[in-house]
Amino acid sequence: xxxxxxxxxxxxxxxxxxxxxxxxxxxxxxxxxxxxxxxxxxxxxxxxxxxxxxxxxxxxxxxxxxxxxxxxxxxxxxxxxxxxxxxxxxxxxxxxxxxxxxxxxxxxxxxxxxxxxxxxxxxxxxxxxxxxxxxxxxxxxxxxxxxxxxxxxxxxxxxxxxxxxxxxxxxxxxxxxxxxxxxxxxxxxxxxxxxxxxxxxxxxxxxxxxxxxxxxxxxxxxxxxxxxxxxxxxxxxxxxxxxxxxxxxxxxxxxxxxxxxxxxxxxxxxxxxxxxxxxxxxxxxxxxxxxxxxxxxxxxxxxxxxxxxxxxxxxxxxxxxxxxxxxxxxxxxxxxxxxxxxxxxxxxxxxx
Amino acid sequence: xxxxxxxxxxxxxxxxxxxxxxxxxxxxxxxxxxxxxxxxxxxxxxxxxxxxxxxxxxxxxxxxxxxxxxxxxxxxxxxxxxxxxxxxxxxxxxxxxxxxxxxxxxxxxxxxxxxxxxxxxxxxxxxxxxxxxxxxxxxxxxxxxxxxxxxxxxxxxxxxxxxxxxxxxxxxxxxxxxxxxxxxxxxxxxxxxxxxxxxxxxxxxxxxxxxxxxxxxxxxxxxxxxxxxxxxxxxxxxxxxxxxxxxxxxxxxxxxxxxxxxxxxxxxxxxxxxxxxxxxxxxxxxxxxxxxxxxxxxxxxxxxxxxxxxxxxxxxxxxxxxxxxxxxxxxxxxxxxxxxxxxxxxxxxxxxxxxxxxxxxxxxxxxxxxxxxxxxxxxxxxxxxxxxxxx
Numbered sequence: 001x002x003x004x005x006x007x008x009x010x011x012x013x014x015x016x017x018x019x020x021x022x023x024x025x026x027x028x029x030x031x032x033x034x035x036x037x038x039x040x041x042x043x044x045x046x047x048x049x050x051x052x053x054x055x056x057x058x059x060x061x062x063x064x065x066x067x068x069x070x071x072x073x074x075x076x077x078x079x080x081x082x083x084x085x086x087x088x089x090x091x092x093x094x095x096x097x098x099x100x101x102x103x104x105x106x107x108x109x110x111x112x113x114x115x116x117x118x119x120x121x122x123x124x125x126x127x128x129x130x131x132x133x134x135x136x137x138x139x140x141x142x143x144x145x146x147x148x149x150x151x152x153x154x155x156x157x158x159x160x161x162x163x164x165x166x167x168x169x170x171x172x173x174x175x176x177x178x179x180x181x182x183x184x185x186x187x188x189x190x191x192x193x194x195x196x197x198x199x200x201x202x203x204x205x206x207x208x209x210x211x212x213x214x215x216x217x218x219x220x221x222x223x224x225x226x227x228x229x230x231x232x233x234x235x236x237x238x239x240x241x242x243x244x245x246x247x248x249x250x251x252x253x254x255x256x257x258x259x260x261x262x263x264x265x266x267x268x269x270x271x272x273x274x275x276x277x278x279x280x281x282x283x284x285x286x287x288x289x290x291x292x293x294x295x296x297x298x299x300x301x302x303x304x305x306x307x308x309x310x311x312x313x314x315x316x317x318x319x320x321x322x323x324x325x326x327x328x329x330x331x332x333x334x335x336x337x338x339x340x341x342x343x344x345x346x347x348x349x350x351x352x
Numbered sequence: 353x354x355x356x357x358x359x360x361x362x363x364x365x366x367x368x369x370x371x372x373x374x375x376x377x378x379x380x381x382x383x384x385x386x387x388x389x390x391x392x393x394x395x396x397x398x399x400x401x402x403x404x405x406x407x408x409x410x411x412x413x414x415x416x417x418x419x420x421x422x423x424x425x426x427x428x429x430x431x432x433x434x435x436x437x438x439x440x441x442x443x444x445x446x447x448x449x450x451x452x453x454x455x456x457x458x459x460x461x462x463x464x465x466x467x468x469x470x471x472x473x474x475x476x477x478x479x480x481x482x483x484x485x486x487x488x489x490x491x492x493x494x495x496x497x498x499x500x501x502x503x504x505x506x507x508x509x510x511x512x513x514x515x516x517x518x519x520x521x522x523x524x525x526x527x528x529x530x531x532x533x534x535x536x537x538x539x540x541x542x543x544x545x546x547x548x549x550x551x552x553x554x555x556x557x558x559x560x561x562x563x564x565x566x567x568x569x570x571x572x573x574x575x576x577x578x579x580x581x582x583x584x585x586x587x588x589x590x591x592x593x594x595x596x597x598x599x600x601x602x603x604x605x606x607x608x609x610x611x612x613x614x615x616x617x618x619x620x621x622x623x624x625x626x627x628x629x630x631x632x633x634x635x636x637x638x639x640x641x642x643x644x645x646x647x648x649x650x651x652x653x654x655x656x657x658x659x660x661x662x663x664x665x666x667x668x669x670x671x672x673x674x675x676x677x678x679x680x681x682x683x684x685x686x687x688x689x690x691x692x693x694x695x696x697x698x699x700x701x702x703x704x705x706x707x708x709x710x711x712x713x714x715x716x717x718x719x720x721x722x723x724x725x726x727x728x729x730x731x732x733x734x735x736x737x738x739x740x741x742x743x
Contacts, residue, residue: 028670067666070687114663114733115670 002026003164004112005121006104007059007066009051011186012123014058015175016166018182020121021062028117029059029066032108034075035197048196054186061184071107078102080197080210087207087235088214090258091334094303095195097151100124105159113162121164124148125172128163131287136160138286140343143171150300153338153348154284204236218263220247223256223272234258237265240273240330254330274327280337283320283349290314290347297339297346299324301331312339312346320349357672360718364558364711365507365535365651366676370601371560371608378562378601389594390585399596406603413606414533414552415543416569422589423599426566427534428458429579430553431501433568433590434530435462437576438499438551439471446498446527448472452484452513453694459501459532460690472496482511482642482695489521497527504547505536508691508707509642510651512536519548528574534558534566538609539648540617550574556598560712561605565598612712620710621649623719627708628652630723635730641692641705655697655705659733664706667729673722676707 005017007029020027031052052068059066079095079102086093104122112120125141126149135157140147155163167175179187198206208215215233222228229247231237236244241255245267254273257266278301285291291314298307299322310324322337331351338348361369370378381402387395389403404418411418424430439449449466451459453475460475467473474492476484484502493500500522505512515531522529530551533542538559544552551574555566570576570589582591632638637657656664661677668675677689692702708722 065670067669069662111660111663111666115667116732 001119002028002115002117003119003121004028004030004108004115004117006108007031007055008123008192009054009058009186010123010192011179011184011189012125012167012175014055014123014184014186015170015178016121016123017058017064018062018178018184019166020164021064027064028115029055029064030108030111031055031066031068032071032075032103033068034071054189058184058186062182069108069111071103074103074107075099075197084207084210084214086334087203088211088260089334090234090237090260092238092332093334094151094336095197097154097336100152101154101159105155105163109159109162119162119164121166123167124152124165125168126152126165127168128160128165135287138345140340140345141165141168146172149345150303150336150338150348153286153336153345154282155286156284157286157288160286204233207235208233216263218265220245220265220267222253223266223268228267231265234260234263234265239332270329273330275331276327277321277323278331278337279315279352280320280322280349281318281352283314283318283347285314285347286345290320295346297341300338300340301328301351302335307338307340318349320347359672359674360721361674361713362708362710362718362722363674363676365510365707365709367557367563368560368711369713370557370562371605373608374561374601374604377604378597381597381600385596389596390583399594402596402600403594406599406606409603409607409610410554410567413542413610414537414554414569415545417572420569420572422568422570422586423594423602424566424568424590425564425595426557427456427532427553427555430555430566430568431456431458431530431532432462433576433579434551434553435459435499435501436466436579438528438530439466440577441575442498442528446496448474448494448496449499449501450474450476450489450492450497450527451501452476452478452503454478454482454484454506454508454691455501455503456507456532456534459503463501476502478694480695480697481645482506482509482691483645484513484518486514486517486521489518493521493525493527495525497522497525499528499530501530501532503535504531504533504542505539505648506642506691507535508689509653510535510647510709511642512540512646512648515547515549523548536648538606538613539650541613544569544571551576556602556605559605559609562598562601565595565602567602616712617649620712620714623710623714623716624650624652624708626716627710627719627722628654630719631726634723634727639701641695641697641701650710651707653705653707655692655701656730657700657704659704659730661704661706663733664704664729667733668706668725671725671729673725676709677705
């Protein structure tokens, strides 16, 4: 079977490609160039060309053709513009999930199909399988610590039908050991930590470079509306944030709420971050249909969150409501919420 | 892995295979005639003699005197030497540089670099013909113009520029005339006197010589300061121990090209026309860029409506057919063609063009195979391209 592997130059997608070659598939490596390598300064330029070169070297080592696709325009139009828009709206975006559903399993998948490939494989730690009803189910990766199903919950049945996650059944340790066995130079390459297009991790500076209007001063207020200080733009804040508020007081305070229109950031004690319910928009139900009535499940509200038990139901306009059994800290607008039954993804959407 | 594919190479404007006779001579030079040409002893004399022979062969290819040939590392260095040299030697009185908008990056980016340091630059437009109009040059020239740089043949579409007319205009205003002849030398007759230029760049690997060697022709009487300072090699125009094997290889390649050019050119242009006609007939929504203009015999550049060139290039490569398009950026991905943009074509036409550049190894069977394979690939790419972005 002809399979396109989206190769980032990291160890996971490298091993994904190698595994498919070992299984006898006709494998083509594609890498996406997502921003200008020359660098006008607005994007990070540190590692990406190196990553593309790593991907090329791995492809050569495992004997597959490799091509780099220029997706700068698509990346800007889908992932980056959404990232900036969300911060400007006082929300905390999750660009990796958008990149998966709007780029890798959209534009890249189209290209792959046009090259007669049947599947697009990535290095994600997640599993996709046929369900008893003939559809596709998405499950957490075997390596609970590395699981990335949270970033894939917005994939539709059509997208899952063309998806392959060859390392989903492995642990990270297995993956590195396999890469070592093949002598791949990326075997010990560190995991990527930051959002790839902001390698220095300074999201606020990136957002204000892209959208200078966002750097508008506003007030920091407490729960009673009393002004405690000022700030240099709401894009510098995320719900649950404690550091960088510039407020001294007897007890630590946290960001509770960000209001884009007035530019007001509300802070308060940690206990005030707790919520029992959330609603989400643009919800994708993996099976294609929303559950009828309330359904027991668990919900994960950020990448490093242990899914918490509760119940979910679909509401009008592709939205969902979740009620936790126990209150959760810092439910952050803009992040994904993903609903699970055991390790099976039921669906996911964007926290309101 | 899929079955092994028979590979067809249609990218001779990118580079060509080294002719076996060239490789053979170079191998002998590398191991036997290894002397430093600047050495006084036998070994040095031998290497020096080999360089002299090669210089004569390269000069003969472009109708020049051997003493006017300076060997460089290739077309890019030759272009830099010409433009930076002219700009530097004339900077006191003339600070204006002119080039066409369809030049190679070696010229365009050198101009940009000089503009950042205070030079005035003008890029001459080209119309749909892909030809620089003498009127445009006449309008752009001033008493300040130091240099006019217009390529002899364009690398992407193959159009041949009216260099001798342009030279006459440049000279009349006291400007130097440079031509990047990297894509014409070895393909069509190039005569520096007939072209009327002062400076001319050529590169060996475009005519079955090795990579990493090229030459610049500097008309006697034109003084160019060197880019690299050092020893007195190449009459002080290009310091550094000579790439003897490369120079010898370039000489042999130039000799072969000079004797076979006319015969090869006739064969290539008939193959090219067959390919062009075949594609236009077999694939709807195709158009040849620069078709009405004089072109080098081996090149055709075709836009495929509603097809991303990037995908078509990959699909062809997976079928074993090597082609090219536009210009490649640092990572090897495709950018819209600045040449087609300069010709005034809309974005879709600048992003969906493929260059086929033929060479002596290509046969009629190769051409017919491509014509047979293309319609299916194009059809698939057109069908499966959904709305590219769903923001």
